[in-house]
Amino acid sequence: xxxxxxxxxxxxxxxxxxxxxxxxxxxxxxxxxxxxxxxxxxxxxxxxxxxxxxxxxxxxxxxxxxxxxxxxxxxxxxxxxxxxxxxxxxxxxxxxxxxxxxxxxxxxxxxxxxxxxxxxxxxxxxxxxxxxxxxxxxxxxxxxxxxxxxxxxxxxxxxxxxxxxxxxxxxxxxxxxxxxxxxxxxxxxxxxxxxxxxxxxxxxxxxxxxxxxxxxxxxxxxxxxxxxxxxxxxxxxxxxxxxxxxxxxxxxxxxxxxxxxxxxxxxxxxxxxxxxxxxxxxxxxxxxxxxxxxxxxxxxxxxxxxxxxxxxxxxxxxxxxxxxxxxxxxxxxxxxxxxxxxxxxxxxxxxxxxxxxxxxxxxxxxxxxxxxxxxxxxxxxxxxxxxxxxxxxxxxxxxxxxxxxxxxxxxxxxxxxxxxxxxxxxxxxx
Amino acid sequence: xxxxxxxxxxxxxxxxxxxxxxxxxxxxxxxxxxxxxxxxxxxxxxxxxxxxxxxxxxxxxxxxxxxxxxxxxxxxxxxxxxxxxxxxxxxxxxxxxxxxxxxxxxxxxxxxxxxxxxxxxxxxxxxxxxxxxxxxxxxxxxxxxxxxxxxxxxxxxxxxxxxxxxxxxxxxxxxxxxxxxxxxxxxxxxxx
Numbered sequence: 001x002x003x004x005x006x007x008x009x010x011x012x013x014x015x016x017x018x019x020x021x022x023x024x025x026x027x028x029x030x031x032x033x034x035x036x037x038x039x040x041x042x043x044x045x046x047x048x049x050x051x052x053x054x055x056x057x058x059x060x061x062x063x064x065x066x067x068x069x070x071x072x073x074x075x076x077x078x079x080x081x082x083x084x085x086x087x088x089x090x091x092x093x094x095x096x097x098x099x100x101x102x103x104x105x106x107x108x109x110x111x112x113x114x115x116x117x118x119x120x121x122x123x124x125x126x127x128x129x130x131x132x133x134x135x136x137x138x139x140x141x142x143x144x145x146x147x148x149x150x151x152x153x154x155x156x157x158x159x160x161x162x163x164x165x166x167x168x169x170x171x172x173x174x175x176x177x178x179x180x181x182x183x184x185x186x187x188x189x190x191x192x193x194x195x196x197x198x199x200x201x202x203x204x205x206x207x208x209x210x211x212x213x214x215x216x217x218x219x220x221x222x223x224x225x226x227x228x229x230x231x232x233x234x235x236x237x238x239x240x241x242x243x244x245x246x247x248x249x250x251x252x253x254x255x256x257x258x259x260x261x262x263x264x265x266x267x268x269x270x271x272x273x274x275x276x277x278x279x280x281x282x283x284x285x286x287x288x289x290x291x292x293x294x295x296x297x298x299x300x301x302x303x304x305x306x307x308x309x310x311x312x313x314x315x316x317x318x319x320x321x322x323x324x325x326x327x328x329x330x331x332x333x334x335x336x337x338x339x340x341x342x343x344x345x346x347x348x349x350x351x352x353x354x355x356x357x358x359x360x361x362x363x364x365x366x367x368x369x370x371x372x373x374x375x376x377x378x379x380x381x382x383x384x385x386x387x388x389x390x391x392x393x394x395x396x397x398x399x400x401x402x403x404x405x406x407x408x409x410x411x412x413x414x415x416x417x418x419x420x421x422x423x424x425x426x427x428x429x430x
Numbered sequence: 431x432x433x434x435x436x437x438x439x440x441x442x443x444x445x446x447x448x449x450x451x452x453x454x455x456x457x458x459x460x461x462x463x464x465x466x467x468x469x470x471x472x473x474x475x476x477x478x479x480x481x482x483x484x485x486x487x488x489x490x491x492x493x494x495x496x497x498x499x500x501x502x503x504x505x506x507x508x509x510x511x512x513x514x515x516x517x518x519x520x521x522x523x524x525x526x527x528x529x530x531x532x533x534x535x536x537x538x539x540x541x542x543x544x545x546x547x548x549x550x551x552x553x554x555x556x557x558x559x560x561x562x563x564x565x566x567x568x569x570x571x572x573x574x575x576x577x578x579x580x581x582x583x584x585x586x587x588x589x590x591x592x593x594x595x596x597x598x599x600x601x602x603x604x605x606x607x608x609x610x611x612x613x614x615x616x617x618x619x620x621x622x
Contacts (some may be wrong), residue, residue: 014466017459
């Protein structure tokens with residue numbers, strides 16, 4: 001059967017678009033009186049909503065989101081980022097005229113009583129009531145959605161008895177185009193592409209992959225008794241970060257595994273044999289009997305379709321502008337690496353966002369503002385992320401600025417605000 | 431939003447209302463039909479009004495080189511539709527939480543299995559559509575019901591044309607499997 005044609009035949013008919021409806025809605029949009037305003041139609045049951053089937057459910061007019069008056073008193077990011085408050089945050093211009101029907105009475109109540117589902121809208125941002133001395137906001141990214149799907153997909157596994165334990169997590173990175181670097185392999189033998197970087201031939205890329213000296217090779221049995229494509233060879237190793245890794249190409253795809261602190265290379269090799277490519281953009285793990293169960297999250301679909309709204313701001317202690325730094329470097333004068341504080345919010349990702357905004361593998365599990373979160377500490381860098389509510393995940397990164405304790409103290413001060421009230425710096429505050 | 435100032439431009443005199451009215455006259459019917467097919471007439475009117483409020487707000491930043499105005503409008507409408515569902519779902523979750531009940535599905539498609547004559551082939555296909563991933567369902571319905579090209583669907587949803595093709599391939603496989611599964615399991619046409 002032609003499925004798409006069958007679906008097309010199911011397209012429901014809608015009422016004809018007529019002049020009176022057109023004028024009435026136009027008047028609602030512009031706030032101007034309609035040329036000939038017909039009386040508002042009486043509230044009535046919808047016609048069959050989608051299909052010519054039995055009568056559809058009665059639908060009320062669109063309830064207006066009544067965010068409880070969570071008027072968070074936010075002073076603003078000093079003189080640099082001005083913030084007013086979190087109010088009713090539907091990100092549309094003030095409507096010239098609201099629908100005549102009253103919204104359901106229940107609108108204004110429940111969200112505020114459901115604590116984990118704090119009624120943040122997708123344009124919420126976390127801000128400091130006062131900017132620390134010497135710090136200036138460099139950039140503000142207003143709410144935006146991802147424009148492209150990620151090429152690489154990521155599946156994250158956790159231990160069945162404690163899925164959030166980063167030490168026992170395993171990440172599977174998967175690029176169906178086969179052009180991603182894979183762990184435990186060097187690509188230095190890859191000649192420079194003749195054209196653009198995305199003109200690289202996958203076959204040339206994959207044949208250039210050379211297992212690093214410290215790795216251990218593994219090969220799937222050629223009799224097909226393993227899920228790993230027969231004859232496929234991969235390599236496992238302990239990476240520079242001390243974590244076990246494995247990588248291989250199969251069915252034209254690039255696959256990489258990384259385990260947490262408690263995961264060894266032998267375990268990853270065992271797991272590798274249970275992974276196979278099932279479609280052009282999916283992989284399957286044929287067994288989860290290795291005491292690991294799939295965590296309820298992950299893959300690029302969580303993060304890269306128009307489901308997650310991201311807002312961010314970055315502050316720095318730089319005393320020189322980018323241009324001044326470049327000039328100083330060119331003249332041989334000392335140039336300090338400026339410190340940075342970056343605060344990023346993801347709204348709408350659900351439970352998965354906590355794991356998708358950053359990989360917990362290699363991080364420490366902590367409680368942040370009373371909520372589950374993780375902290376990664378590297379040279380000159382501290383990164384903390386947590387689920388502020390069911391729908392809001394926050395990630396704060398400090399580079400060359402704060403140690404872990406100082407950053408945690410700063411995080412405790414963060415407050416939610418409406419990002420539409422966030423204005424980027426136009427002048428220095430000092 | 432004007433990023434440089436953080437201010438939302440109001441629909442003031444600088445807005446070329448005549449131009450937007452022309453866009454409205456050319457495309458409002460199609461966008462309304464798209465919305466009405468998904469949420470019913472009354473709500474579609476509200477969302478259509480919201481769509482054109484966004485147009486009023488941001489028409490000045492519309493870049494014709496990035497796609498046809500029709501695609502832009504569908505993109506705005508699709509985003510508002512998703513936002514509406516997310517908002518209502520949150521709202522219902524809160525209500526359900528208070529009442530100790532499970533929330534009801536909002537996308538009318540998701541209520542189809544409860545409402546239809548389950549023995550028809552159309553019903554089985556609709557059940558399969560209802561069970562698709564919401565993003566996949568959006569791709570399918572924009573392509574089949576609104577008759578947008580794959581490139582336009584990609585532009586509306588801010589994904590690559592390749593992703594649209596990949597998803598359509600996956601959707602067809604899923605629909606076929608769902609229907610074949612019923613046929614195999616219930617050769618006489620009965621359903622699960």
